[in-house]
Amino acid sequence: MQRAFLQHISSFVICLMTLASVYQSSGCAISFELFPPKNAEGVDLLCKNVERLMQFSPKYFTCTYGAGGSSRGTTLEVLQKVKQITNLPVASHLTCVGSTVEELEGYLADAREIGVDYIVALRGDPPQGTTKFEVTEGGLKYANELVELIRGKFDDLGIAVAGYPETHQEAVDFQTDLVNLKRKVDAGADIVITQLFYHNDDFYRFRDACQAIGIEVPIVPGILPVTNFKQAKRIASMCKASIPAELESAMSEKEDAAHQFRVGVDHARQQTIDLLKHGVPGIHYYVLNKSEAAAELLDGLQLAGV
Template identity: 70%
Template sequence: MTSTTKLADQYRGEGCTISFELFPPKTDKGMQLMERNVERLTQFGPAFFTCTYGAGGSTQTKTLDVVQRVRQATDLPVASHLTCVGLTVDQLCDYLREAKQRGADYIVALRGDPPQGSTEFQAVAGGLRYANELVELIRSEFADEFGIAVAGYPEVHQEAIDAATDLTNLKRKVDAGADVVVTQLFYDNDDFYRFRDACDQAGIHVPIVPGILPVTNFRQAERIAGLCKARIPDQLAAAMNAVEDDAEQFEIGVEHARQQTIDLLENQVAGIHYYVLNKSDAAEKMLEGLSLGKV
C-alpha cells in the first residue's frame, strides 16, 4: 500500500487491517532499536504505523522525527497523534503543516489528558477544549489532506458521566469528519463487542477498530490499565499472579492477546490496532501464523 491510500479505504474489502502504535524514544539508541523493531513488524503486513507523544506535547518534535523515519524506511502511511493540550489554534495548524511536510498521512485527533495532578482539562487561551473541535479544525483548514482517527472507550471514558454521554461525544467526533474510531486498550473482548453494538445503535457507522496491548509484565499492565480504567479479567490476573518469572508472565500475557486476536478475527473486525511499546517480540509471538492483512 502506498502513502496515498485514504484512511477510510484501509478498512474496506476482505481481511483484517492491522496497524502498530509507536512512541518517540528518548535516546538515539532507543531510536535505532525502534527502527529495527519497525522493520521486524513489517513482516505482518501492517497498513500503517502511528506515533504518539508525551504528556503536554513534550515530545512533539521527536514524534515528527519518528513519523519521518518510519515513512522513509517503510514507505507505509504514518499517523501522528495530536492533542489540544497547551496549543492554540494557530499552533495546532503549524504542527499540522509541519506534520504534512514530514510525511504524515493521518492524524489521531485527541483532546489529551489533564495535566498531572489535575482532574479537569483546561484549554489554553485561543485553544480548543474538545476532540471534535480538533477534527473540525483539521477538516476546515486541511480539507482531505489527512485521514483522521479518533479514540473510543469500550469501558467508558473515565471523565464521562455515563456510557450514553460518552457515545454522544464520540458521535460528535465522527460527525465532525473522523474516518475511523480506534479504541482504548481492553482485555475482555465482550467489552468491545458491546461497545461496537452500541456505536451502531447510536448511528456511528465508521469502522470501530479494537486496540490491543499484550500484557508482558503484570505490574506494568496494572499501571497502564489503571491510567485508562481498563479492567483486567480475574482469570488473567490470577494466572499472572501465580507466577513470578518474567518469561512466564510474558508467555501468559502474549497468549491472552493472541486469543483475543483470534476471537476478534472470527467476529469479523475490520482491523486491529496494536500498542506494541516500540517492541516486536510480543507481536511476533502473538501474530505468528495468523491470517492477517487485506486481500
C-alpha cells in the same frame, strides 16, 4: 531496474491510500502504535523493531507524543524515519493540551510537510500533576473541535478518533460518552480506534452501541499484549480498563518474566482470534516500541493458519 520502478509505484499507491479505504477490503487491517524514544539509542531500537513488524504487512504506523506535547518534534522525526523504512502511511497523535489553535495549525502544517498521512485527533489527558483538563487560552476544548479544524483546513489528512469500550474515565456515563464519540465522527473522523481492553465482550457491547446510535465508520479494536503484570495494572488503571480475573490469576502465579510474557501474549492471541471471528475490520496493536510480544502473537496466528 524494472523491479525497482514497480516497487516505487507500489509504494506511491500505498501512500495515496485514504484512512477510510484501509478498512474497505475483506481482510483484517493491522496497524501498530509507537511512542517517541528518549534518545538516539531508543530511536535505533525502534527502527529495528519496525523492520521486524513489517513481516506482518501492517497498513500503517502511528506515533504518540509526551504529556502536554513535550515530544512533538521527536514524534515527527520518528514518523519520518518510519515512513522512509516502510514506505507506508504514518499517523501522528495530536491533542488539544497546551496549544492554541495557531500552534495546532503549525503542527499540522509541519506534519503534512514531512509526509504524515493521518492524524489521531484527541482532546488529551490533563498534564502530569493535575487532575482536570484546562482549556488553553486561544485553544480548543473538545476533540470534535480538533477534528473540525483538521477537516476544515487540512482535509487531505485522514482522521482517527478514540473510542472507549469501558467508558472514558471522565464521562458521566456510557451513553454520554457515546454521544461525545458520535460528535467526533460527525465532525469528520474516518475511523474510531478504541482504547485497550482485555474483555472482548466489552468491545462487542461498545460496537453494537455505536451502530445503534448511528456511528457508521469502522470501529477498530486496540490491543495491548500484557508482558509485565505490574505495568499492565498501572496502564489499565490509568485508562479505566478491567483485567479479567483469569488473566490476573494466571499471571500472578509466578513473578517470572518469561512466564508473564507467555501468559500475556497467549491472552492477546486468543483475543485476536475471537475478534477475527467476529468480523472486525482491523486491529491496532499498542506495541510500546517493542516487537517481541506482537511478533510472537502474530507468528502464532500464522502458524495456526489464522
